[in-house]
Amino acid sequence: MRCSGQRPVEEIPNVSDVVETLARTAGLADIYSKVMDGTRLTFADGLALYESKELMAVGAMANIVRERKNGNDAYFVRNMHLNPTNVCTVDCKFCGFYRPYRQKEQGWTWDLDRCLSEVRKRMDEPLTEVHIVGGHNPDYPYEFYTDLIRGIRELRPEMHVKAFTAAEYDFFAKRFKKPLDQVFRDFIDAGLGSLPGGGAEVLVERVRQEIYRKKIPAERWLDVVRTAHEFGLRSNATMLYGHIETHEERIEHMCRLRALQDETGGFMCFIPLAFHPENTELDHLPGPTGFDDLMTVAVSRLMLDNFDHIKAYWIMITPRIAQTALNMGADCIDGTVVEEKIVHMAGAKTPVGLTMDELLELIREAGREPIQRDSEYNVLQRFDAVA
Numbered sequence: 001m002r003c004s005g006q007r008p009v010e011e012i013p014n015v016s017d018v019v020e021t022l023a024r025t026a027g028l029a030d031i032y033s034k035v036m037d038g039t040r041l042t043f044a045d046g047l048a049l050y051e052s053k054e055l056m057a058v059g060a061m062a063n064i065v066r067e068r069k070n071g072n073d074a075y076f077v078r079n080m081h082l083n084p085t086n087v088c089t090v091d092c093k094f095c096g097f098y099r100p101y102r103q104k105e106q107g108w109t110w111d112l113d114r115c116l117s118e119v120r121k122r123m124d125e126p127l128t129e130v131h132i133v134g135g136h137n138p139d140y141p142y143e144f145y146t147d148l149i150r151g152i153r154e155l156r157p158e159m160h161v162k163a164f165t166a167a168e169y170d171f172f173a174k175r176f177k178k179p180l181d182q183v184f185r186d187f188i189d190a191g192l193g194s195l196p197g198g199g200a201e202v203l204v205e206r207v208r209q210e211i212y213r214k215k216i217p218a219e220r221w222l223d224v225v226r227t228a229h230e231f232g233l234r235s236n237a238t239m240l241y242g243h244i245e246t247h248e249e250r251i252e253h254m255c256r257l258r259a260l261q262d263e264t265g266g267f268m269c270f271i272p273l274a275f276h277p278e279n280t281e282l283d284h285l286p287g288p289t290g291f292d293d294l295m296t297v298a299v300s301r302l303m304l305d306n307f308d309h310i311k312a313y314w315i316m317i318t319p320r321i322a323q324t325a326l327n328m329g330a331d332c333i334d335g336t337v338v339e340e341k342i343v344h345m346a347g348a349k350t351p352v353g354l355t356m357d358e359l360l361e362l363i364r365e366a367g368r369e370p371i372q373r374d375s376e377y378n379v380l381q382r383f384d385a386v387a
């Protein structure tokens with residue numbers, strides 16, 4: 001028996017019909033056909049997605065790809081962040097975290113003991129990963145970095161060390177006059193597990209010249225990551241969006257990452273990073289909207305066909321937007337994170353960490369099945385979709 005007003009099952013359109021209608025109405029029928037066929041989208045397609053401003057259609061298509069790749073799974077990791085220093089010589093205009101080297105007393109430069117004490121503080125928490133990034137601070141000796149990785153691994157051998165961006169590896173090679181290969185060999189020997197995805201910003205020279213002129217050029221970032229992948233290190237890739245970059249430049253960035261992934265297969269996850277203007281030299285800019293956050297997750301899911309995972313980084317886009325993104329292309333929401341500093345120093349209003357229960361609830365309420373993962377997306381524990 002059915003309630004009055006309820007449609008018979010045979011009259012309810014299936015999901016792909018609904019998405020096709022949405023896409024057709026949005027003028028995106030050709031792209032829908034490609035998505036259904038698994039045909040790679042072109043630069044022009046990526047641009048058309050952004051320019052359409054049809055979030056429901058783009059998000060629904062991204063959800064098809066997301067479910068094709070990851071089913072109903074939504075990943076998280078139990079991790080902590082460690083930022084040994086915020087003193088930096090690179091002076092990126094978008095950065096609210098750093099203090100210039102000439103004012104280094106206003107920042108922090110933790111020694112090895114201080115860094116390791118951060119890990120010791122969390123010894124009774126079941127964390128599986130430490131994520132380490134920091135400023136380009138010339139006051140550290142080379143051994144600081146390898147001792148830090150080694151020290152963490154000695155304290156917690158089970159903990160995966162995901163450390164330093166491609167921009168930092170380039171800094172280490174130049175600062176200590178060592179070939180990049182040697183740096184990776186030494187760091188792997190110390191216990192390095194993988195690389196986070198930062199430092200890429202937008203892989204376009206115009207943007208670099210405008211707001212992070214002293215940071216490594218796109219080609220060098222790609223070279224450093226290529227080298228890391230050749231050493232068997234896997235990494236993520238990010239894109240800082242919502243400042244001065246155009247839609248074309250975002251798509252160019254994604255196409256460059258996609259090309260490198262074709263070559264190495266070393267990327268695990270793409271993470272769109274929302275720009276936060278407060279406390280930066282670009283504080284006159286508004287920063288991205290929630291609409292843009294979701295659109296960027298969805299477009300990246302559709303463009304990056306050779307990336308297994310897309311992350312909605314709740315720290316930057318808020319837990320609520322990240323939760324919504326789980327149905328618009330994202331399959332990962334990062335992790336519990338302990339004491340995030342970088343985004344919060346740029347004015348983020350999100351919490352500095354979420355408890356496990358909060359994360360589970362956030363995922364379940366989105367209708368997804370929570371999966372605790374390790375740093376390389378191996379499943380550690382599956383949780384029921386319903387508590």
Ligand code: SF4
Pocket residue numbers: 086088089090091092095096097098134135136167215
């Ligand atoms: S983004 Fe990184 S490299 Fe740029 S100023 Fe901030 S800490 Fe330094």
